[in-house]
Amino acid sequence: MSWIPFKIGQPKKQIVPKTVERDFEREYGKLQQLEEQTRRLQKDMKKSTDADLAMSKSAVKISLDLLSNPLCEQDQDFLNMVTALDTAMKRMDAFNQEKVNQIQKTVIEPLKKFGSVFPSLNMAVKRREQALQDYRRLQAKVEKYEEKEKTGPVLAKLHQAREELRPVREDFEAKNKQLLDEMPRFYNSRLDYFQPSFESLIRAQLLPVREKAEVQSPHQEGPPAHGRCPASCHLSHSPPQVTKLAARPPPAHLCPWPGCLAPSSGHIRSLQSAITGGAPPSFENTEGEGGAAHPGSGTLSWNLLVSLVAGEKGGRT
Incomplete structure (x- = not known):
């Protein structure tokens, strides 16, 4: 990130400790990976919900096509079965639509909102990088005047360069400290943010299965051969x-x-x-x-x- 291929105009002494720079690059690398994973997860969730809707709509279309089959006019029993199938498919499509709506509100939208933070983060890193370049440039300028013979004009320029360097150094140190504090905090907060979404995803997947089971086979109280398992x-x-x-x-x-x-x-x-x-x-x-x-x-x-x-x-x- 802060690697400079050309050393012209760079200060001789290390103005940012290598350990600090490594820590910064490590934390920012973790956030870059998190950004990519968030983007991929959002895209995959959208594909999953689209596939769910397409599947349930196809099932409804199949039942409607069966209802329009001439066999339904000739066989009353077949008509009754197809009508029951059509009713069940429409109910299951409604359950599926409700599931997709819940996933959209509690998983996809929070993912989108979480991903909107990264452009601001990347911009803050760019500002920090620009401040670092200004800091290095002015530090090199100060060192150049320090190496020259101490004449009146040189001392005046040295004093002016140091005055220019002070606010730039303070600005970089403030930006660097803020990012080093906030990047790990933001990364560690991801579980707290996503846990409600993934719990909602599990529940959204579970409830339609239960409803579909009730549509396909009516609930019966009785021995283990027919019935529901306990609260597990x-x-x-x-x-x-x-x-x-x-x-x-x-x-x-x-x-x-x-x-x-x-x-x-x-x-x-x-x-x-x-x-x-x-x-x-x-x-x-x-x-x-x-x-x-x-x-x-x-x-x-x-x-x-x-x-x-x-x-x-x-x-x-």
Whole structure:
């Protein structure tokens, strides 16, 4: 960043310690990587929601095409089945639209807002770099006069150069200190900012699955072959899935209900503890950049989201 290929007009002594410059470059490099990851995540989330909407709209179109099939006019039973399918597809499309709207408001928009901070950061780094160049130029000028014979005109120019150098040095030191203080703070705040969004993403993915399960198979109270698992995941399970898996005890990280493959509540708590080092903090009504409230309470981080999607192979937390 501050590497200068030409040494002409540069001061002989090191005006910024190498350790300070390395620290600055390291912190700024982390933020550049974070900026790229935020941009990619926002783009991928947009592609995901567009694909979800396209899939549900295609399912509705299939049911409408079946309704217009001549077979529906000839077979009343077939017409009844297709009508039920069309009703179910429209309900599922409505659930999917609600999910996409929630993801847009609680994930994509906060990502966009978070990404809007980086142009200001990059501009501040450019101003710091310009101040550093001015500092080096004037320091080299002072050193040049210090090496000359101490005559009256030289001493006058030396005094003038030092007076010019003082505010430039103070300006650079202030900019440098501010960035070294704020860049790590901003980088470390990313989890606090994104935890509510990723918790909302998990919930947005879970609720439509539950609603679709209710649409496809009515809820029935009864033995484990039909019904819902306990509060671990709240999902309905079909008899074939239960029959196939009930004979095997579930891994420790899965819901104990026979056949359920959702993470258990105890496993989620252990992951939270491993990530946050204790009880997960609450981020309800947390204000982000610009003073707008960021909805939700943060209990799940991106690492937890990845572990849930990956299924925690091997049952390790």
